Amino acid sequence: MKQILDLHIHSKYSRACSGQLTLENIDAACRVKGIDVIATGDFTYPQWFEAIKNELEEINGGGLYQRRNAISCVPIGEQDKNLNAKYCVPTKFILSTEVALIYKDGGPHARRIHLVIMAPNIEAAGKLNNYLDKNFNIRSDGRPILGMSAPDLVKTCLDIHPQFLIYPAHIWTPWFSVFGSKSGFDKMEECFREQTKNIYAYETGLSSDPEMNWRLSALDNLTLLSNSDAHSLANLGRECNVFDLNDFSYQEIYGIIKNKDLKKIVKTIEFYPEEGMYHYDGHLTCGISFMPSETKKHKGICPVCKKPLTIGVLNRVEELADRPSDIIPKKSYPFVKLVELDKIIAEALGVKSRSSTKVKAEYDKLIKNFGPELFILMDLPLDKLAGRTLPLIAEGIKRVREGKLAIKPGFDGQYGEIKIFTTAEKLQGKTQKPLF
Ligand SMILES: [Zn+2]
Numbered sequence: 277m278k279q280i281l282d283l284h285i286h287s288k289y290s291r292a293c294s295g296q297l298t299l300e301n302i303d304a305a306c307r308v309k310g311i312d313v314i315a316t317g318d319f320t321y322p323q324w325f326e327a328i329k330n331e332l333e334e335i336n337g338g339g340l341y342q343r344r345n346a347i348s349c350v351p352i353g354e355q356d357k358n359l360n361a362k363y364c365v366p367t368k369f370i371l372s373t374e375v376a377l378i379y380k381d382g383g384p385h386a387r388r389i390h391l392v393i394m395a396p397n398i399e400a401a402g403k404l405n406n407y408l409d410k411n412f413n414i415r416s417d418g419r420p421i422l423g424m425s426a427p428d429l430v431k432t433c434l435d436i437h438p439q440f441l442i443y444p445a446h447i448w449t450p451w452f453s454v455f456g457s458k459s460g461f462d463k464m465e466e467c468f469r470e471q472t473k474n475i476y477a478y479e480t481g482l483s484s485d486p487e488m489n490w491r492l493s494a495l496d497n498l499t500l501l502s503n504s505d506a507h508s509l510a511n512l513g514r515e516c517n518v519f520d521l522n523d524f525s526y527q528e529i530y531g532i533i534k535n536k537d538l539k540k541i542v543k544t545i546e547f548y549p550e551e552g553m554y555h556y557d558g559h560l561t562c563g564i565s566f567m568p569s570e571t572k573k574h575k576g577i578c579p580v581c582k583k584p585l586t587i588g589v590l591n592r593v594e595e596l597a598d599r600p601s602d603i604i605p606k607k608s609y610p611f612v613k614l615v616e617l618d619k620i621i622a623e624a625l626g627v628k629s630r631s632s633t634k635v636k637a638e639y640d641k642l643i644k645n646f647g648p649e650l651f652i653l654m655d656l657p658l659d660k661l662a663g664r665t666l667p668l669i670a671e672g673i674k675r676v677r678e679g680k681l682a683i684k685p686g687f688d689g690q691y692g693e694i695k696i697f698t699t700a701e702k703l704q705g706k707t708q709k710p711l712f
């Protein structure tokens with residue numbers, strides 16, 4: 277059965293994360309979004325781990341969990357019995373956390389690497405937590421900073437349980453990733469050393485898409501994963517994975533990722549990479565945003581402050597790539613790029629904030645009538661929307677599917693800006709009314 281998995285998110289206990297990120301809210305939000313399997317996030321954080329143990333129960337002893345008494349249906353999808361059935365299925369949780377490693381390994385700079393850790397069950401996660409709590413500070417942030425090297429972390433996890441799954445997070449972001457321009461490496465082997473053989477996957481991050489990653493032959497044998505790294509409910513599933521699952525266990529998901537099982541990986545769901553915070557190079561405070569060729573012209577130096585620019589993901593991919601941009605590797609799988617439904621609605625309504633009440637009302641109406649957000653964005657036949665929403669919203673979904681939109685790329689920590697419609701179209705759209 278096709279299932280949508282988002283394997284890296286955060287809880288309310290991580291820095292700069294929404295207080296709304298409780299297990300109950302995450303479960304409900306995933307049903308609205310159409311996410312079937314969600315990361316718990318932050319399992320190393322003591323209070324969150326307590327909540328996981330108290331509020332979740334294991335499904336058939338298989339290492340996936342659901343909320344206790346979670347059978348109650350989320351009251352949406354009244355129009356369609358099949359959809360209602362979907363909302364009544366509790367979201368499955370998989371134990372997952374992100375850690376920040378900061379350490380010296382002989383290079384000129386300190387290394388700063390973020391890794392995702394997935395745990396096979398609560399017992400194994402508890403053992404890892406105990407070890408980390410004795411040796412490091414895991415009590416000040418849901419995403420703890422550990423003063424240990426990447427190979428040491430991998431070994432520590434695997435000594436506790438051979439089916440921990442460890443992989444580098446958002447591998448291209450400049451400051452905190454394995455290939456980051458500021459504190460990373462040029463090769464996986466340089467980072468993971470003798471443990472490289474135990475790394476089976478990597479996460480693309482928002483600012484890169486599969487095509488960009490395909491340019492590195494060194495990544496061919498690893499499983500490309502896309503996760504939301506959400507810090508709020510609204511961002512859950514903004515990137516995720518579609519797997520074909522049969523027995524809904526940790527074991528099954530672990531096996532698919534470890535073996536890069538192309539029969540089971542259906543596709544990934546992607547952010548438009550230009551929208552990511554580090555797609556281009558630049559300096560936010562100096563108002564400088566450069567594409568890689570402009571950075572080259574300026575020799576990597578900011579023309580305003582004369583300091584080195586923050587080199588973004590596109591540039592860094594160019595630097596490490598060993599093949600051209602039109603290559604599709606043999607062992608690859610499809611992907612789609614999406615823009616979240618509330619952003620499309622906000623664009624169509626000419627409203628700035630995706631969280632405004634006007635946008636929320638239209639969003640809720642669409643979910644109630646047609647089903648989960650990811651279904652609407654990817655699969656809903658658009659003629660069904662005729663007369664049921666503003667024509668501009670239906671047109672927006674169509675353009676997102678077709679990639680017909682303009683994006684001012686993000687840089688130096690600022691998200692890119694999406695433009696689906698021209699100003700004239702928006703003005704015209706304001707005078708249109710739904711037909712029912
Ligand atoms: Zn991170």
Ligand SMILES: [Zn+2]
Nearest residue numbers: 559562578581
């Ligand atoms: Zn500058």
